[in-house]
Amino acid sequence: MRKVIMGNHALSYGAMLSRTQVISAYPITPQTQVVELLSEMCADGTLQAKFIKVESEHSAMAACIGASIAGARTFTATSAQGLALMHELLHWASGGRLPIVMGDINRAMAPGWSIWTDQNDSLSQRDTGWMQFYVSSNQEVVDTTIQAFKIAEAIGIPAMVVLDAFALSHAYEVVDIPEQDKVDAYLPPYKPYARLTPDAPCAFDGLTGPEHYFELRYKLQKDMEKVPALFDETGREFEKIFGRRLEAVEPYLCDDAEIILVTSGTAGFTARVAVDEMRKEGIKIGNFRIRMFRPFPFDAVRRVLAKASKIAGLDRNISYGYHGIFCQEVKSALNGSGSSAPVFGFIAGLGGRDIMAASFREIVDIVRRQDKPAEEINWIGVKK
């Protein structure tokens, strides 16, 4: 069924079609419509789930953790300050190997108060052991949420579906809403490896000494390393059922490109428009959108970017004192891969300033003028 819906409602549909059993969430702009629609779905029986209306995001994640260890499929959604408040429990969820799925609406961190988009909230949680999938259309929001449950439950690692505030969360797009029976075929009920039950009493996540802790973390990393293949496999399976392929990265006209833009989120969609325009003028340019940020798709990045003579990484985020975070990951991935292409770092759109097709033209002008980066960071659209 095709419907025009907002990005936030696409998340609600994703959670509903996945037959989420327990939802726990706290309201924060710009996430509210996600939980409003889910509340209605729970109230009218469209979704058979318990919705725990907590007093904070910290408790939201705690309740999700409790429900997940009890064996239920669990979902929450938040943004910015709410995600930061959850930080401690993000480690708890991944360390406890609980396949919770969360929608994060990328919103800039305060102060000053900002409700507009940038990626510093989710990227501040980079090292918490959660998978992170950055999407760029409402169709991807629905599809990726369903896929996220499948991957998370197969590997026992929680997943974040990340979308830009307003640019996507409040944007209305046509979405092909998957049919429930097809989703059921793709995503069977959650069967946990172990759970909290009096039938087999166990203690979970207690005191763990140096003789065991290291191995638990080693296993988490080893399982993270299996995710790129799992993403590919579940993405192909998704295509067989729904006709849409889900891939960890989306290369667009990269094969013969001399300059490749590296993008994520809605900026990755805008970049395609810019690429089309510049291709018409004969500029050999491509766009490489990274959808899966954690685990980082090293192999795909190396494979696609190896052919470029110049790489331009666009970040809607910053690691203060270093540079854009996607860009730094790309540089790290290319190190030792044999690629000698210079990587130009660009930062744009912090706090919700628009990133337009013209922004990419500005980026390409800088890259074409310089043999190697004159600056560590090029700022696009900032009033210096």
Place this chain on the structure above:
Amino acid sequence: MSKQKKMTLTLPTEELVGSGNLACQGCGANLALRYVLKAFGKRTAICIPACCWAVIDGPFPYSCLGIPVYHCAFETAASTATGVKAGLEMIGDTETQVIAWAGDGGTFDIGIQSLSAAAERNDDILYVCYDNEAYMNTGIQRSSATPTGAWTTTTPVKFPKDQPKKDIDAIMAAHRIPYQATASIAYPEDLYKKAVKAKNIRGTKFIHVLAPCPTGWKSRPEDAVKLARLAVQTSYFPLYEVEDGEKYTLNFKIQNKKSIDEYLKLQGRFRHLKPEAIAAIQAEVDRNWDRLLKKVTAR
């Protein structure tokens, strides 16, 4: 004792707290869970945040409990328990009861927000606070449950705690939850009965157990039960129940109230107190007792 009385064991013999666990000698918290689990039985799941019991249970991969245990984050005993209950019900297990089991730090201080929220939603859990009146697990630092005048490592003798203990029971009563009670390890039948009552009530139940801590109170391990009894007999820690935040019932009527000095003098944490400080504590205990009696008779 002038008259010898024959004692009969009225508690179930089933033990769900295993021996050889990591509790200190004379640990009140250990006894408290033992009695509560006798009431709740095997069809129970428990959420334990950071507290002494996070250690007592034993390190991975061991557990001394015969029930499933989830070790949760410090401030999340109530919210995690709520999640567990919801999760169990959604997978079709409506029978298993869920207990949040936290110390005074995890209840009076860092966990009060999530506890208040669970109580306001009237989530179907039993929350037990075993109160040893300081952060004992981290080495005896003051909490808001620490009584006036007590020494802790963060309230040294030269600067003892000069604020009264937070009245967590009044706070919980303000939530008008269906059932709450105070209890003591010195009165196991009373504690057991209260746990059974809680088990049969749907909604949020709260039991506040005074759990003497010889390590932190600087008392003799063999005095733990005696101290718990003296706390009741002096009316420092009266035993009562509250239903729907309004109906107060006194469970132990004190005829000849013992002086607080008898309770304090067995504990090294009060050794530095001068007679006038003890008199001030006695006055505070008397005031609290009068306040409670008014609540009991008000209805």
